[in-house]
Amino acid sequence: MTDTPTKVIVDCSTGEQTVVPLTAEEIADLQAAAAQAEQDRLAAEAEAAAKAAAKQAAQDKLKALGLSDLEVAALVGA
């Protein structure tokens, strides 16, 4: 975000709606949350890749034992 980000606050008790520029502290908090979200995303991707690699390795080992593709798929999914 190049411009100063804003937040919208809707007060449910009064119906008042305000658009407020974020303070430096709020921007810092948002940046920290963004960094954490990116870190979480990368961790989730790494975990998914590790699971996929483990599944492929298991499929390869089953094939090496003589199972057909259909039989492997029946055991561990396509």
Added chain:
Amino acid sequence: MPSSRTLIASNTLGSNASSVTFSSIPSTYKDLVLRLSARTTASSTINLVVITPNGTPSASFIRLRGSGSSASSSSSTGESTWYTGLVSGNTATANTFGSIEVYIPNYASVANRVYSTFAVQENNNAVAYIDNYAGLDSQTAALSSFTIYDGTFSTNFVAGSSFFLYGLKNS
């Protein structure tokens, strides 16, 4: 199941904004329903929308996702936000918005809180997504406010995105 629904408050963004907060939510309803139509400035076709309720949640959820050609499921624990689903990012088909409904039963209770969502991301292309989340938040404060963010915390909801909060009652 509550039998009447009242619009508590709503907002349609006149300009881009990083978040939308509903504050001072009255405790006089039984359940809450949040409905939103949103698009973000993220450089992607999809963007997760999350909610930060008052206090610091420790939330867990399960997710079911369909993409039109495949389906998947996943789960997570120890989250600091409520995951609600995907809306359209800035590279999705122009002028398309994603839609999300979040149902929060017994929001004024101080016991563990549950929520469920149904989200549809719109994109006139090969892939678009449907998300369902069912979550549990172990914080024990009555829900009196919450803030809606894009899940990356680094982009804006675009102008025209709209947010509606309803209260449901038994009578």
